[in-house]
């Protein structure tokens with residue numbers, strides 16, 4: 162098991178006299194097997210960053226326990242640190258007056274990686290993340306996407322077995338986000354475990370083996386994206402390549418058109434059946450019923466708060 166969290170809680174004190182208590186984690190339990198890509202989903206303030214900070218040993222829990230590869234993150238923090246790589250999104254945490262190459266060598270030194278190894282690892286990562294051409298330019302001249310990639314490279318410098326990614330694709334353009342998803346696949350193929358927090362449901366659906374939905378510091382569900390969709394008992398979707406309209410049919414809750422596809426949201430299986438029959442009767446051949454998307458399940462379980470990013 163890579164991550165084992167039991168009854169974890171964390172409260173913060175805030176307000177001028179520190180007399181107000183905010184509960185960020187409220188008895189959260191979670192298991193992440195080795196080599197899994199696990200998504201952490203939840204609205205703003207759900208407690209995702211707090212959990213990542215506790216797992217990365219930079220924040221102490223106020224109750225419960227968390228282990229990384231069998232090591233308690235509080236008692237064995239010193240042994241946990243070399244096993245994990247942390248990538249917090251955005252532009253925080255980079256030194257703008259260093260170059261990418263210097264940044265990676267600096268972090269390699271912090272990780273006490275021997276010189277020769279640090280050098281090859283730096284070049285490897287610069288290449289892997291498409292930063293070689295600008296490796297000697299100052300970070301302050303980088304685009305947001307490049308800073309993001311440098312963050313990732315930095316998180317990988319210590320060859321971590323567990324990678325914590327907190328909203329890694331925020332601000333990336335679609336091409337960069339696509340490359341990033343491919344990179345996640347490669348990192349998994351290398352045997353690493355990845356915990357990723359994201360607000361992008363399509364991304365979670367594509368890269369995650371399982372996802373955990375959290376809200377108010379508690380777990381709502383842990384499942385594969387597909388399993389979650391199936392067990393949610395939500396309405397069904399019917400997809401068809403057609404210009405026909407089906408809005409008037411019984412049990413049709415809504416329709417949308419995307420990439421030449423008509424997508425119909427039906428109330429239940431029976432309503433989906435009516436839509437399928439109608440389309441087939443009218444000569445449409447490319448018709449299929451599909452379970453709801455992760456985004457629908459998320460909205461159903463958590464409500465619309467989480468999408469306000």
Ligand SMILES: Nc1ncnc2c1ncn2[C@@H]1O[C@H](COP(=O)(O)OP(=O)(O)OP(=O)(O)O)[C@@H](O)[C@H]1O
Pocket residue numbers: 173174175183184185203204205206207208209210211212
């Ligand atoms: N240093 C702090 N002091 C006081 N309250 C805090 C602190 N850090 C987080 N909180 C509160 O704890 C709760 C959980 O915050 P956390 O950042 O873990 O949520 P999150 O799920 O990562 O949110 P987001 O999606 O916005 O990043 C929120 O109510 C937040 O306001």
